[in-house]
Structure formats: C-alpha cells, structure tokens
Amino acid sequence: METIRRQLASRLEGRVVESSWGFASPKFVTASDATGHRLGELRRRGKYLLVDLHRAGGCRDREHGDDGEHEDDGEHGADRELVVHLGMTGRLAVLHGTDQPPGNLTGRLGSELRPEHLRARFDLDDGHYLGFWDLRRFGRAVVVEPGDHSGLPTLANLGPEPFSPEFSPERLRAGLSGRKALKTSLMDQRLVAGVGNIYADEALWLSGIRPTARRLGPARAEALHRAVVEVLSGAIGNGGTTLRDYRDASGAEGSNQHQLRCYGRAGQECLRCGRPLAHTVLDGRGTTWCTNCQH
Ligand SMILES: [Zn+2]
Numbered sequence: 001m002e003t004i005r006r007q008l009a010s011r012l013e014g015r016v017v018e019s020s021w022g023f024a025s026p027k028f029v030t031a032s033d034a035t036g037h038r039l040g041e042l043r044r045r046g047k048y049l050l051v052d053l054h055r056a057g058g059c060r061d062r063e064h065g066d067d068g069e070h071e072d073d074g075e076h077g078a079d080r081e082l083v084v085h086l087g088m089t090g091r092l093a094v095l096h097g098t099d100q101p102p103g104n105l106t107g108r109l110g111s112e113l114r115p116e117h118l119r120a121r122f123d124l125d126d127g128h129y130l131g132f133w134d135l136r137r138f139g140r141a142v143v144v145e146p147g148d149h150s151g152l153p154t155l156a157n158l159g160p161e162p163f164s165p166e167f168s169p170e171r172l173r174a175g176l177s178g179r180k181a182l183k184t185s186l187m188d189q190r191l192v193a194g195v196g197n198i199y200a201d202e203a204l205w206l207s208g209i210r211p212t213a214r215r216l217g218p219a220r221a222e223a224l225h226r227a228v229v230e231v232l233s234g235a236i237g238n239g240g241t242t243l244r245d246y247r248d249a250s251g252a253e254g255s256n257q258h259q260l261r262c263y264g265r266a267g268q269e270c271l272r273c274g275r276p277l278a279h280t281v282l283d284g285r286g287t288t289w290c291t292n293c294q295h
Helices: 003-012 029-034 169-174 182-187 195-209 218-237
Strands: 017-022 035-046 047-054 082-087 088-098 116-122 128-134 140-144 278-282 284-289
Touching: 003 035, 003 047, 003 088, 017 029, 017 035, 029 082, 029 116, 029 140, 035 082, 082 088, 082 182, 169 218, 182 218, 182 284, 195 218, 195 284
Parallel strands: none
Antiparallel strands: 017 116, 035 047, 047 082, 082 140, 088 128, 116 128, 278 284
8 A cells, every 4th residue: 555655645645536436335426525635644453544635625614614715834734634445346547538448458457447346536737537446346435524523433443654663563562462373463454554475475584483483582572573674674675565456546467476485485495494284274364484584
C-alpha cells in the first residue's frame, strides 16, 4: 500500500472530486459522499489508504458553523475522510475519463479492471478519475467523519507503524501474550502494522526465530524488531512484493519477489545453513522456515 500511495499522491493530492459513485454495498456506497471535496494528503496506516477530504468551494460550513469564511483553513482539519482497503483483489488506478470501459486497458492490468468489478469511482477536475476495482469485494472504499474508524475495527486497532518510534523491541516483547504462536501474533497487526504472511516468514527467517515461538527474551525481541524493519523497508524500496494478486497503481509488477529469502522457497536450500526449508501450516497460514537455524 505504501508503494501505491506514493504513486497516487502526485496525481490525486489537491484535485477536486467533481462526482463520485459507490457500489451498492456498505463497503462502498458512501464513496459517493466524496463529491465536492478536495483531496488532501494521501496517508497510509497499515494496509489502509487515508485521504482527507476538504469541502471545495464556498459553502464549507454547512454543518460546522465555526469554520469561518476562509476556504483553505487546513488547521481545522478535514471535513470527511476517504478510507480505502484493497482486500484480496482490489486495485486502484487513475485513468483518463474517456478510458471506457476500463476493461479495454491492455497489458498486465487486463482482466482485473473489468467494468463489472468497478466498486467506486471518483471523477476529478483534471479529466481523470480514480477507480477502485475489486473482483471479490473484500476491499473497502468508504467516506467517514474524519478519524472516525469505529466502523473499521481492523484500522481502529492497528498497531504502530514499523518505522515509527512507537514500534520498539520492548513493545514487541510486551505485546506477546504467550498464548499464540509468534508468527500469528506478528500478523495480527496490533503489535505492528503492515506485516503479512510473506514478511512474517521473511522477518522470522532473518532473525533466526522459529514461527512457533511464544515469547521472546530481550535479545531475540531486538533481533526480530530489526528484521521486521529491514524486511519492510526493503519491500518498499523494491516496489512491493508481486504475487498473483498484486499490482501497483500503474500496473507494473513490483520486483521484491526476487529478493525474498525464505517465503516461497520451501524445499530449496536455506540461504544461511544450506538445509532444505520446511513448509508447514501454522494457524491456517502456509509457513516456510528453516527447522535447522530458526530456534
Ligand atoms: Zn537454515
């Protein structure tokens, strides 16, 4: 999502949504409330994209009588907030307004951007539109009151960002209850935001810690903390990890799949000790790890 955010930011920030539409489902229908708003800075929390919406034009104090007459009083914050989660199969893309239907796009985006999978559309004042396509509808595109994530519990309970000071070895260690396997806790998003199955396997391999560990001592917590930061920063630098259901916002494949040292390499030699990597299912998730050098 960070890769996508960076790609979309320059094309969206400051644009006014002239009209918008959301698919008739609670997960998308409020997208139509974005109409008449200027898009603020694109932010990311975990796998969520957050965009402040500032009422464009004169009558911004329709509900807030204390907003004053300045049109651009950013200090008062946003009027609404757009929250997008890609789910399993969601895609965001900025296309020219005349690209109709989006399924006509050729190349790698191809079949994924079919008109019948369009769930939200935001027509911008520069002739382009932001579209959100989602085949399986596990994603979301909703407009909420700023900061009101009560309808989005996963977002509301999200742990610290991996590159923030709030994510520390101490916090990582303290957050482990001992009741769940370490890998499962790591993917829970409450300890730290942004670690999915791939990066959990990578970080555990890198730190030499077995996925089934329950608790960590200070030294191991520090090693895992370092590994999580390294793995996630590498992922962003490489444009995200490309898997069958992932494309970045321009449709290009990320290159990080070529950097993976553990995930997807079951049966191949461990790059550290040379033994074959094992594959197990842990709490329902496929897990690759080295039974020899992860303790
Ligand atoms: Zn090994």
